Amino acid sequence: MDAPFPLVLDAAQAAFVCGGVSISAASCRRGGLPNLARATGCRVGADRRTLNVLFASAAAAALLEDVRCSGRIAVTFSEPPTHRTVQFKGSDARILPPEPDDGALAAAYVDAFASALTQLGYSGEVIRAVLASEADELVAVSFTPSAGFSQTPGPNAGNALGAGR
Numbered sequence: 001m002d003a004p005f006p007l008v009l010d011a012a013q014a015a016f017v018c019g020g021v022s023i024s025a026a027s028c029r030r031g032g033l034p035n036l037a038r039a040t041g042c043r044v045g046a047d048r049r050t051l052n053v054l055f056a057s058a059a060a061a062a063l064l065e066d067v068r069c070s071g072r073i074a075v076t077f078s079e080p081p082t083h084r085t086v087q088f089k090g091s092d093a094r095i096l097p098p099e100p101d102d103g104a105l106a107a108a109y110v111d112a113f114a115s116a117l118t119q120l121g122y123s124g125e126v127i128r129a130v131l132a133s134e135a136d137e138l139v140a141v142s143f144t145p146s147a148g149f150s151q152t153p154g155p156n157a158g159n160a161l162g163a164g165r
Helices: 011-017 061-070 102-118 124-131
Strands: 022-028 034-038 042-044 051-056 073-078 085-090 094-096 138-143 147-150
Touching: 011 042, 011 085, 022 051, 022 061, 034 061, 042 102, 051 073, 051 102, 061 094, 061 138, 102 124, 102 138
Parallel strands: none
Antiparallel strands: 022 034, 022 073, 042 051, 051 138, 073 085, 085 147, 094 138
16 A cells, blocks of 8 residues: 655665666556566656656557556566565656656666676676667656565565665
């Protein structure tokens, strides 16, 4: 259940979601049919109350349409080497044009994520190809997290986030 007030990410959480982690987002259309898209980066608002998640518009078209219709989104951030995973949910998501430096942010994110997976034996070239997008294809989905959860496998999966988790 969503909290009645927005979450404020702490510095460690903000750094984590902006790092070389896997970013997947989901929303759903009427009838509950879900759509999923991989993101190409994340920017945290200066007040740490807003997440701005970047997507290649064509690859995320179905998700973006769901967000347009419902305003609801769930975004999961997972660190491949450790499986540390957090999820944030919001109900005020809106689609915005990218900021001027979001093309560079997306490129840096893809490099960081590919590097993390290369260390695990995956091909960085494949990862870069899967997440490739031109700067003019980017859109941002901005939302205020109203709920956050630890989704790291183990006994605390599903627990609400607290500071530093």
